[in-house]
Amino acid sequence: MTAEPVLQVKNIHKAFGDRKILEGVSFDVYAGEMLGLIGPSGCGKSTLLKIICGLLAPDQGEVIRRSDDIGLVFQGSALLNSLSVRNNLALALDGRNLTKKEEDKIIREKLELVELSDFMYASPTRLSGGQQKRTSFARAIVNDPKIILYDEPTTGLDPVMSTVIEDYMIVLSHQLSAASIVVTHQFSTWTRTTNRVVLMFEGKIVWQGTPEEGVKSDNPFMQQFATGSREGPMLTAKI
Amino acid sequence: MTASQPKEKRFVSPLQIAEDQMLIGLTLLGQVGYLFWRTTGYMLRLQIDWAESTRQGYMIGVKSLVVVGITALFTGLAMSLQISRELVTFGADTAIGGVVSLALVREIGPITAGVIVAGRVGSSIAAELTTMMITEQIDALKVMRVDPIKFLVVPRYTAALIVIPTLSTYAMFLGLIAGIFIAKTAANVPPEAFLDSVRQTILDRDFAVHYLKSIINATVIIFFSCAIGLNTRGGAEDVGIATTRAIVWTMISIFILNFVVTSLTYAPR
Numbered sequence: 001m002t003a004e005p006v007l008q009v010k011n012i013h014k015a016f017g018d019r020k021i022l023e024g025v026s027f028d029v030y031a032g033e034m035l036g037l038i039g040p041s042g043c044g045k046s047t048l049l050k051i052i053c054g055l056l057a058p059d060q061g062e063v064i065r066r067s068d069d070i071g072l073v074f075q076g077s078a079l080l081n082s083l084s085v086r087n088n089l090a091l092a093l094d095g096r097n098l099t100k101k102e103e104d105k106i107i108r109e110k111l112e113l114v115e116l117s118d119f120m121y122a123s124p125t126r127l128s129g130g131q132q133k134r135t136s137f138a139r140a141i142v143n144d145p146k147i148i149l150y151d152e153p154t155t156g157l158d159p160v161m162s163t164v165i166e167d168y169m170i171v172l173s174h175q176l177s178a179a180s181i182v183v184t185h186q187f188s189t190w191t192r193t194t195n196r197v198v199l200m201f202e203g204k205i206v207w208q209g210t211p212e213e214g215v216k217s218d219n220p221f222m223q224q225f226a227t228g229s230r231e232g233p234m235l236t237a238k239i
Numbered sequence: 240m241t242a243s244q245p246k247e248k249r250f251v252s253p254l255q256i257a258e259d260q261m262l263i264g265l266t267l268l269g270q271v272g273y274l275f276w277r278t279t280g281y282m283l284r285l286q287i288d289w290a291e292s293t294r295q296g297y298m299i300g301v302k303s304l305v306v307v308g309i310t311a312l313f314t315g316l317a318m319s320l321q322i323s324r325e326l327v328t329f330g331a332d333t334a335i336g337g338v339v340s341l342a343l344v345r346e347i348g349p350i351t352a353g354v355i356v357a358g359r360v361g362s363s364i365a366a367e368l369t370t371m372m373i374t375e376q377i378d379a380l381k382v383m384r385v386d387p388i389k390f391l392v393v394p395r396y397t398a399a400l401i402v403i404p405t406l407s408t409y410a411m412f413l414g415l416i417a418g419i420f421i422a423k424t425a426a427n428v429p430p431e432a433f434l435d436s437v438r439q440t441i442l443d444r445d446f447a448v449h450y451l452k453s454i455i456n457a458t459v460i461i462f463f464s465c466a467i468g469l470n471t472r473g474g475a476e477d478v479g480i481a482t483t484r485a486i487v488w489t490m491i492s493i494f495i496l497n498f499v500v501t502s503l504t505y506a507p508r
């Protein structure tokens with residue numbers, strides 16, 4: 001962990017039209033580390049992940065990635081509806097020139113992990129929301145990437161399946177010593193899986209620290225976010 | 240203030256509207272040109288997914304057979320009836336086959352197939368690709384380092400280049416059958432005389448123009464609908480807007496280019 005960070009996010013600014021979404025966000029993520037990215041809905045977390053993986057260009061600032069092996073679990077799953085579950089995963093393996101047999105082996109292995117091997121040849125449109133989420137998870141990690149971005153990987157899953165996914169995220173980050181970022185609203189996910197948590201509010205980082213510190217923090221933003229209280233700096237509306 | 244109150248209306252001069260539309264049109268043409276360049280680049284290097292192209296061919300072709308067939312048949316019937324009537328008046332019954340088939344090979348075949356496929360396929364491609372944009376499926380492709388142009392546009396264009404000329408020929412034949420039927424029933428011209436007249440009139444050049452037109456139609460349909468689909472962002476309502484836009488642009492372009500080809504190949508000397 002003393003080496004260079006795998007991922008450096010430097011002073012990112014992004015606006016859509018004249019609405020400023022990100023206003024100077026910076027952090028580093030090292031190999032084997034899992035960074036939790038939390039913050040209220042609409043504060044720009046998904047936008048930041050898209051900038052990190054190159055889908056969106058920042059208005060200012062830069063992202064330095066020391067690996068091109070990158071996997072993204074989309075918030076909305078984003079499975080290709082014209083392909084079977086199997087071929088959604090196979091698409092990510094495209095560049096590796098594997099035989100169909102080798103592909104099948106890897107795909108089956110990853111689908112077993114998320115308990116979906118029975119759905120290998122099903123169309124994604126036939127899956128439930130949670131099943132789609134798990135497929136998206138399997139697809140993102142099918143290549144054993146060095147940078148993994150999870151956009152709400154456990155949202156919409158039952159508590160047991162959430163735990164399974166969280167456990168696997170922990171295993172992966174060790175096994176692959178990947179640099180990971182997880183965006184989540186789920187308390188168990190950021191407290192269980194992350195080494196460090198970054199709290200975003202109105203385009204800026206307002207708190208960061210370990211999850212243990214986060215839970216006990218007396219920072220008004222973090223306190224309000226961790227407890228889900230109406231009282232605090234994050235909400236102005238009154239009942 | 241109620242929700243049903245109209246938004247603030249500003250006066251926009253017709254000139255301003257024309258200017259905006261021009262800009263939108265030019266942008267689209269630029270997108271179409273870029274897409275064409277990239278797609279044919281892949282195709283010339285034979286980087287084509289044949290399985291997917293076959294699937295697309297089935298969607299474009301087989302599913303259009305009935306509609307194109309009915310349209311061609313009835314256009315052929317109406318047109319032959321008009322032509323027979325006039326030629327009989329001039330005592331030129333034996334020329335019916337020639338005139339009907341000229342119209343079919345040079346104009347009606349390609350335009351019927353083109354317009355029907357534009358309506359059926361162009362719109363569904365625009366809707367499908369727009370939906371894929373909105374649901375981030377295109378983003379997912381990019382993250383997996385799969386080029387959306389290679390994955391989506393190349394197989395559709397490959398399929399269209401084979402299927403649309405085939406549909407044009409099929410439309411032409413059905414029109415011809417309609418012609419034979421009308422010539423026999425309305426003008427009492429036997430099928431043999433009809434076909435003799437066809438043979439004497441139609442040249443290889445007419446077939447060349449027929450295929451040129453249908454290839455142009457295939458190109459217009461695929462690239463306008465793909466360019467519109469791949470450049471639309473927003474929400475569900477934008478799927479409908481993109482679909483309409485694709486139909487309008489492809490139809491207009493098909494009719495204009497059809498005329499351009501006709502005038503370049505058949506202008507009186």
Ligand SMILES: Nc1ncnc2c1ncn2[C@@H]1O[C@H](COP(=O)(O)OP(=O)(O)OP(=O)(O)O)[C@@H](O)[C@H]1O
Pocket residue numbers: 016021040041042043044045046047048075
């Ligand atoms: N392509 C876009 N064009 C315009 N505005 C956008 C676009 N994408 C996102 N936004 C806006 O940017 C803001 C941040 O969106 P983003 O999806 O990053 O939020 P988020 O933090 O992931 O929220 P959530 O927790 O609800 O997923 C939102 O207000 C959204 O409306």
Ligand SMILES: [Mg+2]
Pocket residue numbers: 045046047075151
């Ligand atoms: Mg989000």
